[in-house]
Amino acid sequence: MGIGQRKVTRNVNMEKLRNGFLFPEINTRQMAHMVKYPSAAVISLGVGDTTEPIPSVVTKAMAEYALALSTHEGYRGYGAEQGDKRLRETIAEKMYANMGINGSEVFISDGAQCDIARLQMLFGSNMTIAAQDPTFPGYVDMGIIMGQTGEYDDKSNKYKGIEYLRCEPRNNFFPDFSKVPRTDIIFFCSPNNPTGQAASREQLKELVEVAKLNGSIIVYDSAYSSYICDDSPRSIYEIPGAKEVAIEISSFSKFAGFTGVRLGWAVVPAELSYSSGFPVLRDFDRIVCTSFNGASSISQIGGLACLSDEGYKAIKDVIGVYKENVKIIVDTFTSLGKEVYGGVNSPYAWVHFPGRKSWDVFNEILEETHIITVPGCGFGPGGEGFIRVGGFNRRECILEASRRFRSYFG
Amino acid sequence: MGKLQAGYLFPEIARRRAAHLSKNPDAQVISLGIGDTTEPIPDVITNAMAERARALSTVEGYSGYGAEQGEKKLRSAIASTYYKGLGIDESDIFVSDGAKCDISRLQVLFGSGVKIAVQDPSYPAYVDSSVIMGQTGLYDNQRYASIEYMRCDPQNGFFPDLSLISNADVIFFCSPNNPTGSAASREQLTQLVQYAKKTGSIIVYDSAYAMYISDDSPKSIYEIDGAREVAIEISSFSKYAGFTGVRLGWTVVPKELLFSDGFPVAKDFNRIVCTCFNGASNIAQAGGLACLSPEGLKAMQSTINFYKENTQIIMDTFTKLGFNVYGGKNAPYVWVHFPGRSSWDVFAEILEKANVVTTPGSGFGPGGEGFVRVSAFGHRENVLEASRRMSQLYK
Numbered sequence: 001m002g003i004g005q006r007k008v009t010r011n012v013n014m015e016k017l018r019n020g021f022l023f024p025e026i027n028t029r030q031m032a033h034m035v036k037y038p039s040a041a042v043i044s045l046g047v048g049d050t051t052e053p054i055p056s057v058v059t060k061a062m063a064e065y066a067l068a069l070s071t072h073e074g075y076r077g078y079g080a081e082q083g084d085k086r087l088r089e090t091i092a093e094k095m096y097a098n099m100g101i102n103g104s105e106v107f108i109s110d111g112a113q114c115d116i117a118r119l120q121m122l123f124g125s126n127m128t129i130a131a132q133d134p135t136f137p138g139y140v141d142m143g144i145i146m147g148q149t150g151e152y153d154d155k156s157n158k159y160k161g162i163e164y165l166r167c168e169p170r171n172n173f174f175p176d177f178s179k180v181p182r183t184d185i186i187f188f189c190s191p192n193n194p195t196g197q198a199a200s201r202e203q204l205k206e207l208v209e210v211a212k213l214n215g216s217i218i219v220y221d222s223a224y225s226s227y228i229c230d231d232s233p234r235s236i237y238e239i240p241g242a243k244e245v246a247i248e249i250s251s252f253s254k255f256a257g258f259t260g261v262r263l264g265w266a267v268v269p270a271e272l273s274y275s276s277g278f279p280v281l282r283d284f285d286r287i288v289c290t291s292f293n294g295a296s297s298i299s300q301i302g303g304l305a306c307l308s309d310e311g312y313k314a315i316k317d318v319i320g321v322y323k324e325n326v327k328i329i330v331d332t333f334t335s336l337g338k339e340v341y342g343g344v345n346s347p348y349a350w351v352h353f354p355g356r357k358s359w360d361v362f363n364e365i366l367e368e369t370h371i372i373t374v375p376g377c378g379f380g381p382g383g384e385g386f387i388r389v390g391g392f393n394r395r396e397c398i399l400e401a402s403r404r405f406r407s408y409f410g
Numbered sequence: 411m412g413k414l415q416a417g418y419l420f421p422e423i424a425r426r427r428a429a430h431l432s433k434n435p436d437a438q439v440i441s442l443g444i445g446d447t448t449e450p451i452p453d454v455i456t457n458a459m460a461e462r463a464r465a466l467s468t469v470e471g472y473s474g475y476g477a478e479q480g481e482k483k484l485r486s487a488i489a490s491t492y493y494k495g496l497g498i499d500e501s502d503i504f505v506s507d508g509a510k511c512d513i514s515r516l517q518v519l520f521g522s523g524v525k526i527a528v529q530d531p532s533y534p535a536y537v538d539s540s541v542i543m544g545q546t547g548l549y550d551n552q553r554y555a556s557i558e559y560m561r562c563d564p565q566n567g568f569f570p571d572l573s574l575i576s577n578a579d580v581i582f583f584c585s586p587n588n589p590t591g592s593a594a595s596r597e598q599l600t601q602l603v604q605y606a607k608k609t610g611s612i613i614v615y616d617s618a619y620a621m622y623i624s625d626d627s628p629k630s631i632y633e634i635d636g637a638r639e640v641a642i643e644i645s646s647f648s649k650y651a652g653f654t655g656v657r658l659g660w661t662v663v664p665k666e667l668l669f670s671d672g673f674p675v676a677k678d679f680n681r682i683v684c685t686c687f688n689g690a691s692n693i694a695q696a697g698g699l700a701c702l703s704p705e706g707l708k709a710m711q712s713t714i715n716f717y718k719e720n721t722q723i724i725m726d727t728f729t730k731l732g733f734n735v736y737g738g739k740n741a742p743y744v745w746v747h748f749p750g751r752s753s754w755d756v757f758a759e760i761l762e763k764a765n766v767v768t769t770p771g772s773g774f775g776p777g778g779e780g781f782v783r784v785s786a787f788g789h790r791e792n793v794l795e796a797s798r799r800m801s802q803l804y805k
Contacts, residue, residue: 007610
């Protein structure tokens with residue numbers, strides 16, 4: 001027995017994981033590339049990391065609050081684990097106006113990735129899950145870690161026990177639910193990361209119907225809803241009946257550039273209950289009180305400032321910058337004759353490279369143009385043959401990337 | 411989730427306080443219950459946080475996603491401040507949003523197949539997270555089946571008799587202890603490390619109150635030879651820097667620590683941190699770095715000393731009243747014995763008759779029955795007033 005070798009068995013679920021989490025892997029490759037080519041100006045259109053400064057009305061509020069923590073009147077200790085009351089209520093008012101969601105159903109968090117983990121802890125190992133294919137890898141990875149899945153199957157590139165809901169150009173990026181067996185939980189991200197597709201009102205009505213029929217719970221990820229510019233629903237609760245079947249998660253990360261500041265929220269409607277009638281909200285509250293101690297009070301004040309009239313306007317301007325960025329990318333690839341999806345209601349362009357392996361395309365683009373993207377298969381087997389190109393970078397880098405793409409692929 | 415008996419302890423205390431206040435709206439309730447810090451954060455720390463916040467509005471100062479493991483400078487400062495010469499370096503440090511969150515992430519790491527041991531009494535999050543993760547059986551007779559409860563009481567000097575306990579995969583050990591305030595000695599911790607070596611267990615050592623130590627009790631498990639091969643350590647800025655709302659802590663997972671198949675625990679923990687978490691707030695981390703500057707350390711020690719003076723006042727009060735009082739020397743908690751009485755009854759009595767909130771010992775485990783935890787986090791005038799009221803109530 002090695003000196004530090006314990007008799008504690010490694011968690012079998014951790015063993016099932018095939019690779020590291022997708023985005024740190026991309027970062028590792030980026031760093032290796034930069035070591036290999038120290039003078040190359042590497043441009044990252046990979047990890048969706050925001051780059052534009054946060055509006056000063058927001059940071060001013062955070063700075064002021066931080067300084068106030070040094071005063072007797074302004075000092076605050078533990079906040080409510082569920083979040084600052086005003087922030088919860090403001091989110092309910094501003095994001096869920098006329099949808100019958102109130103502040104007590106909003107749980108403030110340190111981000112959607114953390115909420116996904118806490119929701120999976122809440123659900124436990126005995127749940128069956130379905131997720132879009134492709135989709136943000138956090139849902140599936142957490143499912144594996146929590147023991148909801150079987151082993152990875154090399155032939156299909158899928159983990160056994162998960163229902164992969166194929167979303168592709170052929171089916172308008174909306175799954176054919178008639179072909180899918182019932183699962184307890186359905187993870188649905190709209191606008192979708194990575195495909196950029198925002199589900200229509202009709203499609204979401206169907207999703208809610210399926211969940212009603214099957215007695216499933218939808219976990220609806222609306223982290224990119226602020227990028228929607230048509231009349232696609234911004235929240236699942238725009239659909240009648242959704243409160244009885246859906247939890248919604250969202251985040252200030254891509255909305256307000258809070259990727260480092262850390263703030264998000266989960267909506268768990270009071271109507272949502274388990275088969276026994278026990279309200280899901282009560283159990284989620286217990287998880288939040290036991291596994292969490294609230295989002296940083298400073299971040300929460302920042303969140304409130306984001307939702308003020310002035311803050312919201314300034315933030316929409318920043319979102320506009322990213323939307324213009326991704327439009328440049330979409331136009332670039334379109335002009336190169338590629339099929340491009342997304343990019344309209346989302347900061348991501350989903351570019352098709354038919355017949356090619358996505359890691360090969362990723363490597364080729366990296367080697368030849370020094371641009372980081374994300375290989376589609378990292379989001380699920382349905383992502384094979386696609387590359388995700390993000391609009392998160394400074395304008396000059398986006399323009400330079402566009403030049404390099406035109407030069408290389410033209 | 412169905413196995414959990416009640417709400418988490420501290421929200422329950424908050425509920426009872428609120429209920430009491432609504433029944434007695436004019437009561438001047440003093441909270442010595444939940445260990446919530448009350449004193450302002452030193453300027454040097456908040457200035458750094460304000461600066462970082464403002465910088466986020468500039469092109470040069472803006473930063474997006476940080477490393478999930480934490481900012482390099484902070485990891486390095488934690489290693490050099492708290493683990494100098496102990497063989498722990500910055501790459502063993504994982505910055506978090508607090509110890510409570512780390513406890514759950516560690517439980518997700520371990521999975522449902524492990525059996526845990528906890529001190530009895532101890533901080534309730536270890537047991538509760540274990541139940542949630544499916545590591546336990548049903549609740550019966552004040553205990554969850556499959557958890558090893560290691561009794562710590564005045565008779566055994568608040569250190570468990572390790573010969574009496576059956577094997578557990580993970581041993582949660584908090585020192586200085588919440589709620590008893592007892593800090594384990596070098597000899598005791600050596601015994602614990604030896605025990606874990608022998609049984610092949612992993613110790614999760616909670617050192618959140620280490621800076622409250624007054625004597626030469628070890629501040630870190632890694633002061634003990636061989637600890638790097640058996641122990642994870644968690645800690646927090648909450649009770650040092652008043653960061654209870656700001657949210658910042660860390661976990662140490664030494665490279666030497668391996669699972670039974672030789673797989674490094676740190677590699678799996680890193681995967682958990684990258685998947686379930688996205689880093690502590692960058693503003694909080696800037697604050698943490700300022701905490702560990704020479705000026706910051708001095709300022710934190712000053713605040714800690716203030717709370718320690720509070721603790722002394724509370725200890726003296728109960729001692730003068732003839733109670734057996736424990737803890738207090740190396741921790742901001744006083745553990746008062748009310749022999750033969752139900753701790754929830756004493757809690758209710760003190761709340762109703764003196765308008766002071768405490769925490770009933772049984773909330774920390776069956777070994778806490780007959781004790782009440784009085785926390786020393788409060789403004790000086792409140793601590794003095796609470797002491798006056800105790801003296802009246804129990805004279």
